[in-house]
Amino acid sequence: MPKSIRIQKTDFSLPVIQLVDYDISKISDELKQFMPISDKEFLSIPCVLSVEGEELEPTFFAQLLESLRQFGFLPVGIKTDNTSFIEQAKYAGLAVFNQKMNQLDLFDIALQNRKNQELEALQEAPETPKFLTHHRTICSGEQVYAEDCDLIVLGDVEQGAEVIADGNIYIGGSLLGKAYAGNSGLMNIDEISVRAYSFEPELVSIAGFYQLQEDIPQKYIGLSVKVSFEDQKLQYALE
Template sequence: MSSVPIASLEPVAEIKFGQVGIANLKLKRLDADGLAHELNDKVANAAQLFLRAPVVLDLSHLSTLPELDTVRDLLARVRASGMLPVGLSYGTSENEQLAQALGIPVFAKFRAAYERAGEAVAEPARATPAPPSRERVTTAESAEDIPVSTPAQVATIGQLHDKPVRSGQQVYARGRDLILTTLVGNGAEVIADGSIHVYGALRGRALAGAKGDETARIYCQEFHAELVSIAGQYRVFEDIPAELRGQPVQAWLDGDRLMLKKL
């Protein structure tokens, strides 16, 4: 019996959400067919999260930078899966030249932590501080921003939302926890930079630690989630143990694993 190469048993790429709505696709090895297969599976299993999601391709973990035609093919594979490649992550000057040849931008916030050629890496520009927290509720018919009157100098533990979040709506707690006192319906999405607390049924999607806080958690009284995510690590309904469905549940990260446990 022929042995299977160890490399073929490992995932081709790791995908992780850095900011709400944008994904960093880190290529771990050069395997266009394997990448296409993995992305097709991700879109099929979590279309709400991945279908038409903007993607930044990160080539920094490959031993050598691929040729122009190879990268063009990789981007085509990403696009064919249903995701939308929008640029390359920051790397070396060669990487920037490659992006220019492809006619796509380079995203500095997804930059590599090193330069392959041993060049010094400049400090990234500091992000502009976010304005005081605002609750955003978006429906399929309209969108509005509802300001929360919180003095900027006062630390706030959580943002309270006391209305049902229905299909097509999104609630985002920027820079804080999100506390929901009622239903999160199918097709709805709740997002927080901190933890999410649902004192009711969670039937839609919950994304905690949206800006990378790996200590964030998700708590709910009745667990029927379509998808849960913490700091970019996610699980979809099909991955959730049957014994947890409809139960009070908490979710947290243990390293790169998203854990679920009955409260």
């Protein structure tokens, strides 16, 4: 799948406005020198704010942003240790820059953390078997279920026994009981089949579509048969 974005790790430098005084009127007076002479020269200047960690009035940050924007500056982020400023910056949609690390390194760390999380998830996730193998005949009254996988029976399925699989069913001996393939309904029904070396089922089902023995064409009974679902009905083929 083509990517929707491309990340370019370029050190795109921005001017940093470091506050050394916290009087809004004085800050505004000094910002006026950057005002354009005419509207034709007006450009918004992206910048980063650097604020020391002292406690300030709750409204100071909002006033500061308004003053900066009024005089042509467009704050995009803030460098500070002040918890209150950090919360206000996030609320205003500004980035919070790390004081102790290069910002490009932060992107590498984020990618590595994502890879580590994905690797941990793969390691913790239990491996789902692709098939369940049953190594003996399934007797009358017994039921064998292969959850989320195929079922292979190395023996017979006697009359009165049931075999159920969320995937395919392969029977190396005689199928005399009932077979239910595609039980979960989550797998592609076109890929589900029931196969038996000797086909004489009481009932055969694929994803809920079933036929009793009396409805199955007699020419397939007792032979090696593959059952699949095509054209909205069960189809039989000799193997």
